[in-house]
Amino acid sequence: MHLDEPAAVYEAMLAGWGRQQKSRLLADGTVEPRLALVRRFAEFTGSRPWEWTAADVEDFTASLMSGKGRLAASTIRGYHVTLRLFCDYLLDGRYGWVGQCDRRFGAVPSQVCHDFNTAAHLVEYEGRPARRPFTYDEVQVLFDFLDDRVDVVARSGRKGALAAMRDAQMVKTAYAFGLRRRELCFLDLADLRPNPRMPAWGTYGAVHVRYGKSSRGSAPRRRTVLAVPEFDWVVQGLAQWVEQVRPLLDPGARQELWLTERRVRIAVKSMDRRFAFLRAAAGLPAELTLHCLRHSYVTHLVEFGYPERFVTEQVGHSYASTTAIYTSVSDDFKTKTLQSALRRVYGQAPDDVREGR
Known part of the structure; x- marks a missing residue:
């Protein structure tokens, strides 16, 4: 008999759920925050899982939406999903928690998250509206600044010229191949490939991404x-970076493409x-x-006329609908597309379309 039986059972529930998730090959970075969220919810309610009610979820949600620390809708929905998963685990007959709670406490867990007290996933993209692709002019401003910065640092005689060149090339590579931050930083020399x-273009016609975004429980794609x-x-x-600049860092046998x-x-x-x-230094x-450059890559490939399937495979999306979220073509592109359609159908674009009216 435990001196604090409710606490012992509660801890055993969390430990068991943690083992279940790790058995699904979920990473610690996924499992630990989920366990922490359940503990946070239990502390908020001041009760154990077999005492929780649907009203507790609603009160918890209201607290997350109030004050200066109001959370994003996507974050709150993620919390709801975590609580729902934990309750599903407790109610699964294969783990015996319902019987244990009934015998020990005369109460049983219930599913406190339902369709009418949890956030629904209504739109594909819930990021901040201010996030957008770079325009062509903004990309040019950024790249011009990076190039000028290399020249300024090199002429000053100060340390940092190699780092400035590395930073410039990393940013340009992120845009030119549509890479995520982790994909960019984890490139090795062996990942530079030729394009038959x-x-x-030699060995610089393609990059092999080994650390792409992974699905839960799976290796990076x-x-x-x-x-x-x-x-x-x-x-x-x-x-230039690989053959002339990187060797100045005396890398030896190291294979990392981007070294400090x-x-x-x-x-x-x-x-x-x-x-x-x-x-900030470029005044943008x-x-x-940095991720906005990836959005720019998708947008600009679309404006260049590349097929949707090609763009989707280039950026490593599983579905074309995900790629579409990244796309924000310019008004000029849409006007030209409409002009082309009008010429195809009518033989000539009306003046009001050509003049943008």
């Missing part, structure tokens, strides 16, 4: 991203901070993150 149809002719300038930049001055792989969080600094809006 463009032998003139791999893909090969081909360089496209509109972004062929990245080939020369990569060649201490000859270690640049970290994802470090790249986030560096990009924020570079974007704060809502433009």
